[in-house]
Amino acid sequence: MAQASAATVHAHEHGSHEHKELHGVLKYLWSTDHKVIAMQYLFTGMFMAMVGGFLAYVFRMQLAFPGKSVPLFGYVSPGRYNALITAHGSIMIFWVAMPVLIAAFGNFLIPLMIGADDMVFPRLNRLSYQVFLLSVIVILSSLFVKGGGFGGAWTAYPPLSANAKYNLTPLGSSMWLMAVALEFVAFLLGGINFITTLMNARAPGMKAYDIPMLPWMVVLASIMFMLSVGPLIAGAIMLFFDQNLGTGFYDPARGGDPILWQHLFWFFGHPEVYVVLLPAVGIVLEVIATFARKKLFGYKTLLYTAAATAVLSFFVWAHHQFIAGIDPRMANIFTVTTLIISIPIAEMCFVIIATLYGGNIRLSTPMLWALAFMGEFLIGGVTGIFLGASGADIYLHETYFVLAHFHYTFFPIAIIGTFAGFTYWFPKMFGKMLNDTLGKIHFWGTIIPFNFIFIPLFILGLEGQQRRIYDFQNFPELQHLQPIRILATISLVVMLLFQFVFFFNVIRTWIKGPKAPKNPWHSNTLEWTVESPPPHGNWPPDQMPKVYRGPYEYNHPDREDDYWPQNIPPEREPTPSPAR
Amino acid sequence: MSTQSVTMTMEGSRPEPRRRPKLVASGVMGMLMFTFTETMLFAGLISAHAIVRARFSGQMWPPFGQPRLPVQQTAFNTGALLVSGIALVLAHLAYRKRARQALGPLAIAVLLGLFFVVFQGVEWAALLAQGLTIQSSSYGSFFYLIVGLHAMHAVAAILCLTWAWFRLRRGTLTPSQFGTVQVFWYFVVLIWPIIYLKVYLS
Numbered sequence: 001m002a003q004a005s006a007a008t009v010h011a012h013e014h015g016s017h018e019h020k021e022l023h024g025v026l027k028y029l030w031s032t033d034h035k036v037i038a039m040q041y042l043f044t045g046m047f048m049a050m051v052g053g054f055l056a057y058v059f060r061m062q063l064a065f066p067g068k069s070v071p072l073f074g075y076v077s078p079g080r081y082n083a084l085i086t087a088h089g090s091i092m093i094f095w096v097a098m099p100v101l102i103a104a105f106g107n108f109l110i111p112l113m114i115g116a117d118d119m120v121f122p123r124l125n126r127l128s129y130q131v132f133l134l135s136v137i138v139i140l141s142s143l144f145v146k147g148g149g150f151g152g153a154w155t156a157y158p159p160l161s162a163n164a165k166y167n168l169t170p171l172g173s174s175m176w177l178m179a180v181a182l183e184f185v186a187f188l189l190g191g192i193n194f195i196t197t198l199m200n201a202r203a204p205g206m207k208a209y210d211i212p213m214l215p216w217m218v219v220l221a222s223i224m225f226m227l228s229v230g231p232l233i234a235g236a237i238m239l240f241f242d243q244n245l246g247t248g249f250y251d252p253a254r255g256g257d258p259i260l261w262q263h264l265f266w267f268f269g270h271p272e273v274y275v276v277l278l279p280a281v282g283i284v285l286e287v288i289a290t291f292a293r294k295k296l297f298g299y300k301t302l303l304y305t306a307a308a309t310a311v312l313s314f315f316v317w318a319h320h321q322f323i324a325g326i327d328p329r330m331a332n333i334f335t336v337t338t339l340i341i342s343i344p345i346a347e348m349c350f351v352i353i354a355t356l357y358g359g360n361i362r363l364s365t366p367m368l369w370a371l372a373f374m375g376e377f378l379i380g381g382v383t384g385i386f387l388g389a390s391g392a393d394i395y396l397h398e399t400y401f402v403l404a405h406f407h408y409t410f411f412p413i414a415i416i417g418t419f420a421g422f423t424y425w426f427p428k429m430f431g432k433m434l435n436d437t438l439g440k441i442h443f444w445g446t447i448i449p450f451n452f453i454f455i456p457l458f459i460l461g462l463e464g465q466q467r468r469i470y471d472f473q474n475f476p477e478l479q480h481l482q483p484i485r486i487l488a489t490i491s492l493v494v495m496l497l498f499q500f501v502f503f504f505n506v507i508r509t510w511i512k513g514p515k516a517p518k519n520p521w522h523s524n525t526l527e528w529t530v531e532s533p534p535p536h537g538n539w540p541p542d543q544m545p546k547v548y549r550g551p552y553e554y555n556h557p558d559r560e561d562d563y564w565p566q567n568i569p570p571e572r573e574p575t576p577s578p579a580r
Numbered sequence: 581m582s583t584q585s586v587t588m589t590m591e592g593s594r595p596e597p598r599r600r601p602k603l604v605a606s607g608v609m610g611m612l613m614f615t616f617t618e619t620m621l622f623a624g625l626i627s628a629h630a631i632v633r634a635r636f637s638g639q640m641w642p643p644f645g646q647p648r649l650p651v652q653q654t655a656f657n658t659g660a661l662l663v664s665g666i667a668l669v670l671a672h673l674a675y676r677k678r679a680r681q682a683l684g685p686l687a688i689a690v691l692l693g694l695f696f697v698v699f700q701g702v703e704w705a706a707l708l709a710q711g712l713t714i715q716s717s718s719y720g721s722f723f724y725l726i727v728g729l730h731a732m733h734a735v736a737a738i739l740c741l742t743w744a745w746f747r748l749r750r751g752t753l754t755p756s757q758f759g760t761v762q763v764f765w766y767f768v769v770l771i772w773p774i775i776y777l778k779v780y781l782s
Contacts, residue, residue, distance in 0.1 A: 229620070255636065
């Protein structure tokens with residue numbers, strides 16, 4: 001009996017692509033194929049990136065030309081301004097970085113890179129996207145309800161967020177909270193799937209250290225997400241109760257504590273930075289190893305470093321609260337942990353540099369993005385030291401310096417990392433080769449204006465300009481900085497306009513681009529052994545790949561080719577197998 | 581160069597790759613991950629409760645005019661829940677010997693779980709009648725939030741166990757499915773004593 005049922009389980013768990021392939025519209029609404037779900041996440045994320053970019057354009061125009069009507073939008077009222085910055089922040093973090101970096105790349109690449117036909121829980125995967133889509137609908141509609149969208153910034157500190165008396169957005173703030181909660185449920189389901197898939201569905205022969213970096217990083221990020229999100233959900237439920245059921249969890253007059261939210265929020269909020277960083281690093285490492293034609297330097301070092309980052313990131317959250325009234329002795333401890341966490345990150349940078357050193361570097365578009373990630377993220381990391389030191393933070397807190405630092409970490413992660421991955425795996429995803437020249441124009445047109453947006457904001461921050469202010473004309477001592485604000489805004493517009501080059505390139509390739517071969521970059525990992533684009537079930541059932549070596553065997557001295565795919569059996573076998 | 585050729589022969593001498601046996605069934609693994617997140621959720625709530633409780637140190641707790649929680653009755657109820665957990669362990673052991681033998685202990689686990697939830701409901705009715713509501717004080721807010729969330733989990737887990745019971749009777753319950761619902765119920769059972777300790781006895 002027990003044996004019989006064990007056998008059915010066996011059949012059940014291995015037949016994860018027994019479910020039929022769907023066709024037509026149904027394919028895009030109801031598919032459980034990991035590649036279709038990845039595309040759903042990718043396109044939803046890109047759409048949300050356009051929304052978030054547009055919001056940034058509107059409020060930057062207001063800052064540069066205060067009180068003037070913004071083309072394509074109209075006049076920006078103070079309430080509207082708050083709603084715009086809140087929506088920009090939340091959308092870019094929760095609805096762009098996470099769905100694209102973790103859900104889209106994770107879904108598309110984890111089964112392909114580990115040689116599985118699909119995720120372990122395909123239906124859970126579909127549910128994950130459906131819940132995510134619901135959260136997208138809720139957050140977008142919250143911008144149009146009576147009273148307007150929530151304007152309490154993406155950190156949603158009480159008492160402003162807890163009571164409609166203060167925020168004046170009774171519907172908007174609750175909907176914002178609900179959308180964030182739904183989004184977390186979606187990623188919880190996704191995370192469970194990623195971790196279990198990596199553990200239980202690897203190709204025969206793929207040991208822990210034969211797994212390419214990207215699946216490792218996505219799974220580490222998922223583990224971090226799942227361990228850190230609980231307290232924030234707890235906080236969000238309490239905030240929702242404060243908003244709608246008349247409780248007083250964050251109301252000091254009724255025995256509550258407003259700082260409590262900050263602890264619960266940042267306990268999630270800081271690991272979240274690394275949750276999105278690790279997948280981006282994973283993408284960059286794949287690209288760097290392929291285009292440097294060299295074995296990744298220190299595979300294990302890198303893996304342990306990433307794990308150390310994951311652990312340390314749970315002990316740094318209070319550096320967001322140095323001036324919130326926490327005990328100064330606590331501030332000392334959190335300064336130390338914050339400075340320590342820069343060590344593993346620096347180590348990752350050294351590993352990348354060491355991989356590049358002596359390599360046979362090919363500067364294709366994905367490689368340019370990967371190198372830019374390194375350079376720009378370094379600026380973000382170095383400026384973080386100033387903010388992590390509690391003494392300097394007292395001066396810099398809540399200024400544009402924080403904002404610029406944050407964008408120097410997040411833009412490389414969410415935008416540069418995504419473009420590196422997108423241009424690298426585009427041939428596999430869509431079966432066509434992108435145009436390299438247009439890709440490079442888009443690259444330089446994004447990177448140069450990016451620096452012209454945010455380096456000026458560092459200067460503004462050092463001059464003492466506070467964040468989240470609607471109009472700086474009321475501050476005479478900040479008047480002379482207006483040209484810097486205009487420079488940043490114009491750079492933003494230029495950068496946004498250059499994104500049309502990207503869209504043009506994608507659409508042109510879609511229509512008449514050259515067909516992509518199976519392995520255009522001569523890379524080693526398993527996703528390059530399937531057709532481009534991969535069919536349903538990835539490999540033919542009788543030709544599922546087997547793994548014979550690690551993922552980064554480039555320029556091996558005994559090989560004629562400069563690459564050695566993971567699935568090619570060794571040429572000299574010590575004992576001849578019966579198959580020969 | 582020489583070390584590299586050594587690596588080469590080592591690479592070449594890898595045995596023919598075979599699919600490894602799974603350490604943990606996928607369903608069980610997924611549920612374990614889920615319970616880790618849930619544990620952190622309750623940890624967040626319980627520490628929030630502890631922080632707010634600390635603001636009242638030296639003052640009256642429960643706050644003035646608020647009823648005390650029924651500590652003894654709930655201790656009894658806690659016992660019922662723990663016994664339910666033990667019944668599920670017995671069901672697991674019986675299942676490994678002969679699947680259908682698990683029907684009895686599994687039913688006991690379900691019924692004790694239901695008893696726990698109903699008993700809690702009766703307790704809530706009494707507390708509400710005594711004037712402890714979710715709005716009456718942060719004491720009441722935390723009580724209803726944490727205990728209510730646990731009750732929701734208990735109801736969901738009881739539904740899963742009932743589903744497993746029916747499948748077991750029909751002979752279609754797989755070991756992985758049974759393992760998955762077991763993990764969920766053990767989570768509900770084991771988190772409760774901590775809640776009892778931190779919410780009722782603090």
